[in-house]
Amino acid sequence: MNLDSARQAFIEEVAELLQTMEDALLTLEQNPADPESLNDVFRAMHTIKGTGGVFGYTPVVDFTHTVETLMDQVRSGQMTLTKPLIETLFECRDHTSALIDFIAADATGDAPLSPDLQRAGDALLARLGHEPPPTPTAVPVLNFDAPTYLPEANDLWMISLEFKADAFRHGMDPLSFLRYLSSLGDLVHVVTLLPIASIDSEHFDPESCYLSFGIAFRSDADKRTIAGVFEFADEDCEIRILEPDSAHNRYIDLLEATPHDQINCMGDLLVSIGAITPFELARALKIQEETGQLLDGSEPAAKRRLGEILVEQGSIKSGVVEQAVKTQETARGKRQEDNRIIRVDAQRLGHLIDLVGELVTSSAAIRVMVKRAGIDNMNEVVDGVDYLVSEIRDNALQLRMVAIGESLSRFRRVVRDASQELGKLIDLVITGGETELDKTVVEKIIDPLTHLIRNAVDHGIEEPMVRQKAGKLTTGTIHLNAYHDSGHIVIEIEDDGAGLDAARIRAKAEAKGLIKPEEVLTREETLRLIFAPGLSTKEQATSLSGRGVGMDVVRRNIEALRGTVELDSTLGVGTKITIILPLTLAIIEGFLVGAGRDQYVIPLSQVAECVEMNATATLKQHGEHYINLRGEVLPFIRLTDLFHNADWHRATNQRESLVVVRFGHHKMGLVVDTLLGELQTVIKPLGKLFERLRGVAGATILGTGDIALILDVAELAAIGQTPHQVTVKH
Amino acid sequence: MSAESALVLEGEMTIYTAAAIRTQLQDYVTGRQQCILDLTAVSEIDSAGLQLLLWVRRVAAEQRADFQLRSISPAVAQVLELLQLEQGLNLNASYATGQQHES
Numbered sequence: 071m072n073l074d075s076a077r078q079a080f081i082e083e084v085a086e087l088l089q090t091m092e093d094a095l096l097t098l099e100q101n102p103a104d105p106e107s108l109n110d111v112f113r114a115m116h117t118i119k120g121t122g123g124v125f126g127y128t129p130v131v132d133f134t135h136t137v138e139t140l141m142d143q144v145r146s147g148q149m150t151l152t153k154p155l156i157e158t159l160f161e162c163r164d165h166t167s168a169l170i171d172f173i174a175a176d177a178t179g180d181a182p183l184s185p186d187l188q189r190a191g192d193a194l195l196a197r198l199g200h201e202p203p204p205t206p207t208a209v210p211v212l213n214f215d216a217p218t219y220l221p222e223a224n225d226l227w228m229i230s231l232e233f234k235a236d237a238f239r240h241g242m243d244p245l246s247f248l249r250y251l252s253s254l255g256d257l258v259h260v261v262t263l264l265p266i267a268s269i270d271s272e273h274f275d276p277e278s279c280y281l282s283f284g285i286a287f288r289s290d291a292d293k294r295t296i297a298g299v300f301e302f303a304d305e306d307c308e309i310r311i312l313e314p315d316s317a318h319n320r321y322i323d324l325l326e327a328t329p330h331d332q333i334n335c336m337g338d339l340l341v342s343i344g345a346i347t348p349f350e351l352a353r354a355l356k357i358q359e360e361t362g363q364l365l366d367g368s369e370p371a372a373k374r375r376l377g378e379i380l381v382e383q384g385s386i387k388s389g390v391v392e393q394a395v396k397t398q399e400t401a402r403g404k405r406q407e408d409n410r411i412i413r414v415d416a417q418r419l420g421h422l423i424d425l426v427g428e429l430v431t432s433s434a435a436i437r438v439m440v441k442r443a444g445i446d447n448m449n450e451v452v453d454g455v456d457y458l459v460s461e462i463r464d465n466a467l468q469l470r471m472v473a474i475g476e477s478l479s480r481f482r483r484v485v486r487d488a489s490q491e492l493g494k495l496i497d498l499v500i501t502g503g504e505t506e507l508d509k510t511v512v513e514k515i516i517d518p519l520t521h522l523i524r525n526a527v528d529h530g531i532e533e534p535m536v537r538q539k540a541g542k543l544t545t546g547t548i549h550l551n552a553y554h555d556s557g558h559i560v561i562e563i564e565d566d567g568a569g570l571d572a573a574r575i576r577a578k579a580e581a582k583g584l585i586k587p588e589e590v591l592t593r594e595e596t597l598r599l600i601f602a603p604g605l606s607t608k609e610q611a612t613s614l615s616g617r618g619v620g621m622d623v624v625r626r627n628i629e630a631l632r633g634t635v636e637l638d639s640t641l642g643v644g645t646k647i648t649i650i651l652p653l654t655l656a657i658i659e660g661f662l663v664g665a666g667r668d669q670y671v672i673p674l675s676q677v678a679e680c681v682e683m684n685a686t687a688t689l690k691q692h693g694e695h696y697i698n699l700r701g702e703v704l705p706f707i708r709l710t711d712l713f714h715n716a717d718w719h720r721a722t723n724q725r726e727s728l729v730v731v732r733f734g735h736h737k738m739g740l741v742v743d744t745l746l747g748e749l750q751t752v753i754k755p756l757g758k759l760f761e762r763l764r765g766v767a768g769a770t771i772l773g774t775g776d777i778a779l780i781l782d783v784a785e786l787a788a789i790g791q792t793p794h795q796v797t798v799k800h
Numbered sequence: 801m802s803a804e805s806a807l808v809l810e811g812e813m814t815i816y817t818a819a820a821i822r823t824q825l826q827d828y829v830t831g832r833q834q835c836i837l838d839l840t841a842v843s844e845i846d847s848a849g850l851q852l853l854l855w856v857r858r859v860a861a862e863q864r865a866d867f868q869l870r871s872i873s874p875a876v877a878q879v880l881e882l883l884q885l886e887q888g889l890n891l892n893a894s895y896a897t898g899q900q901h902e903s
Contacts, residue, residue: 237847238815244847248882260884264854274855276818281851283883 077173080121084170087114089480091163095156096482102151111159112141118166129183129191130169136195137162158197165194226258227287227296232308237279242306244281251299255289279306297347311347416509419469426459426466427657427752433459434750434773460750463657470510474552474559475503477512481523485548488527495545496531498523502552507559511651514631515561518624522563522647523548525621530567530645540642542566555650558633558675564646570639572596597637601625632767634733634784650733660751660770662778663729664744665709666716669778671751671770672740676731676783680745683726697739699730706739707786712765731783738787753780765789806836806870813842813849813876821849825856835860839872845879853889868892 094110101107115138122130137159143149165187172187183191229251233244251257261284274280289296293313300309433455440448478500489496531537531546538544549564572593579585579599591599603622628635633651652658652673660671681699697704706728710716729740753768760766767782807828813821829835835856842849853869860867869891872880880886 242847245850245879245882252882257882257884260882262850262854262883262885262888264851264858274822276822276848276852276855277815279847279851281847281854 077125080125081170081174083121084118084166087118088163088167088170089476090114092160092483093479095159095163096486098151099153099156099486102156105145108141108145108151112138112145115141115166127169127173129188130166130173133162133169133191133195134166136198137166140198155198158194162194162198165191226314227255227285227289228310228312228314229285229287229296230283230308230310231285231300231303232282233279233303234306234308235275235278235280237281237303237306238277240306242279242303244279244283244303244307247300247303248283248285251285251287251296254291254296254299255287257285258288259286260284294347297350309350311350414469423466423470423657426463429459430463430657430750430752431771431773435775436773438773463750467508467657470508471506472509472512473504473506474512474561475500475505477516478503478519478550478552480516481520481550484520484523485527488524489531492528493533494527494531495534496527497545497547499547499549500551501549505552505554505559507651511559511631514627515633515649515651518627518649519561519563521621521624522649523550526563526565526567526645530565530569532568559651561649561651562646563649564644566644569641569643569645570597570600570637571641575599594638597639600637601635632782658751658753658780660749660780661729662746662749662772663709663727663740663742664746665742666713668713668715669746669772669776670709670742671749671778671780672729672731673751673780673783674748676733678730678732678737681728681730683728683741697728699728699739702737704730704737704739705787706741707789708741710741710743712786712789731786733783733787736787738783740781740786751780805832805834806838808838808841810841811843813839813845813852815846815848818848818852821852822855825852826859829856829859829863829865831863832860832865834866834868836866836868836870838870839876842873842876845876850879850883850885857889866890 091111091114094104094107094114097104097107098111115134119131119134119138122134140149144151168187168190169183172184231244231247233242237244248257248260263282263284264280265282287296293311297309297311300307303309433452437452437456440452481500482498485496485498526548531548532540532542534544537546547566549562551562551564553560576585576591576596576599579596579602580587584599584602585591601621601624625635628649628651631651633649636648636650637645638648639645659674661674661677663670663672695705695707697706708726724743726741726743727745729742729745731738731740749770749772751770754770755768756763756766765782765786766779767785768780769777770780772778807825809821809824811817837853837856839845857867867890869889871892880889880891
């Protein structure tokens with residue numbers, strides 16, 4: 071097994087578990103008795119402990135063990151979940167995360183814990199331990215030193231040893247096992263037996279071993295350790311170890327709590343919780359096999375159940391087996407669900423999508439070739455291939471789609487922590503969490519979103535007193551909403567806070583020299599100034615935001631995803647920020663148009679309609695840059711003007727077409743020479759050289775091998791609204 | 801019965817001497833009403849030696865003879881204590897009082 075990949079899987083699994091734990095804690099904050107959430111927290115700690123143990127990450131195991139034990143007490147009602155305790159549990163979650171980060175950063179995997187982390191962990195554990203007992207029945211005592219996972223056994227282990235005749239000859243000295251055993255605990259009672267039928271001199275061979283022992287044993291060791299004593303006697307001794315009742319109960323608890331994905335079969339399950347030893351399992355399996363064969367002749371269906379054999383052999387008590395059977399059955403049901411999900415390396419998926427992109431391009435090339443060759447009866451085949459390719463493309467892209475909700479729910483914590491720090495009361499409402507978009511887009515949008523939400527908490531929502539004076543509810547609301555809109559995803563962040571003061575923004579921008587005092591700006595333009603570099607309206611920077619480096623970075627990040635951000639705000643009422651992003655970064659449905667000597671692709675989702683430019687019945691041209699479409703004034707751009715590539719061979723009186731595109735609330739027209747139809751467009755990024763080119767989002771290779779530019783409608787709209795048409799930023 | 805009837809065993813009571821000691825014990829116990837062993841000089845005892853003690857006790861019991869350990873060496877004491885066999889092997893009471901254990 072590749073240890074590195076296993077480690078990576080562990081780190082990812084922990085991240086997921088910690089997220090679950092956080093969600094559960096947030097729920098518990100509202101409803102401290104929610105059993106499902108209590109279980110979630112317990113299970114997260116339990117599983118991290120278990121997996122951490124496999125890798126030998128002792129600090130992780132020790133830390134999570136204590137938290138797990140505490141959660142167990144909470145679950146069983148011995149302890150009440152108080153607000154401070156939840157707070158501490160939040161910190162425990164974060165500390166676990168820090169521990170995992172430490173492991174992730176440490177290539178060798180065995181570096182000692184940094185003193186800071188150690189101290190932080192110890193402090194947290196101490197706080198857990200010193201939690202004042204909230205109810206008289208509470209049992210706050212936690213044994214931090216206990217290295218074993220089993221609780222102290224208050225009653226006795228029953229061990230029976232029956233040595234075989236050849237034990238002495240194989241060099242065994244049964245006494246040495248008992249001596250070793252006595253080092254692990256207390257031999258409370260020993261019965262030594264010499265079970266020989268006859269003591270006749272002929273039958274008694276002093277060099278054969280006839281001894282057997284029954285031992286009542288008191289120890290805190292777990293079953294594995296105890297069985298380990300007799301490890302080398304396996305061949306020459308019948309060993310039975312029966313757990314004490316306390317451990318018995320513990321096994322049943324463990325069985326209930328065993329994560330269902332870790333269960334393979336009954337035997338492994340029992341071994342994994344330490345109820346039986348691997349040797350006992352092997353022995354019972356052998357018997358199962360043998361009896362199965364025996365019965366095959368007479369009664370073929372009946373293979374004895376493993377549990378029965380284990381109980382009969384005295385390896386285990388029947389209660390434990392019953393619980394194991396139950397856990398095994400629920401696990402089967404659960405696993406069927408889990409099996410529907412397969413984890414795939416994101417890189418492989420990326421490669422697949424690249425290949426699909428190439429396939430799309432190739433199939434377009436085939437179409438062109440067939441057309442040129444004029445083979446009519448090939449058309450049907452090509453159509454079929456095209457259809458399949460587009461299906462493959464859609465499905466491949468679908469693979470990368472994830473619901474955004476999981477990523478959005480992390481903001482509950484952000485808002486919770488930030489509002490506590492600032493003494494504000496804020497509700498975060500998340501809707502549209504099921505909206506899907508490309509995972510790579512999700513990852514890249516989280517940072518800008520975090521910033522915007524912190525801004526809303528910090529600058530938007532006012533302190534409770536201020537809100538009360540303003541006649542608002544003391545608890546502010548931040549509404550996070552996501553939905554699909556014509557091939558894009560829209561994410562809205564809306565708060566009912568103070569809103570933006572356009573006058574102040576303007577004053578600040580003038581003071582910073584971003585605009586000249588004589589410039590006339592619409593309200594919208596003024597508000598957009600906060601996206602300019604180096605502008606922050608809050609006089610005092612807080613630890614959360616307000617250093618004036620945020621909003622321009624947010625805008626740039628969003629634009630890098632071919633998205634846009636819009637802002638609307640009313641002073642005293644609130645602010646609404648709308649982010650519009652393409653669903654995917656790889657392939658889009660495009661609309662191919664020709665203008666001048668070149669061809670261009672317009673994202674199909676943004677095409678509203680196409681009309682003939684000189685159909686005067688519907689169109690009236692107003693001057694150079696505006697047109698009247700059925701009474702609506704529309705700015706337009708002639709692509710040949712924009713890109714200075716008019717085809718001089720083209721007859722001047724040839725008719726042009728107007729493609730009406732929309733983006734967000736905006737609509738505009740693009741005047742083109744020819745409409746060439748829909749095209750599956752694989753987006754290829756432009757090189758560094760063309761980075762500053764405005765209005766172009768990328769390029770694509772056409773079936774003919776030609777290159778077409780993909781137009782960025784949002785930027786074109788911006789160009790269309792300003793009178794000076796320039797293609798390169800100054 | 802007098803002290804002379806006790807069997808004094810010396811040296812090792814281990815798997816290496818088991819056959820010889822068994823013969824010794826067999827010869828001694830046959831036909832006796834009292835089986836008294838003196839293990840003061842036993843330097844070492846292992847499971848085979850212990851098994852011999854248990855065996856001879858049973859032989860004695862079958863022929864309704866009394867069985868007693870008159871005195872034992874520290875090596876034997878340690879094993880008997882571990883297995884809590886002091887009473888089972890009828891160790892001399894004055895000896896056993898020093899070997900307290902919980903049971």
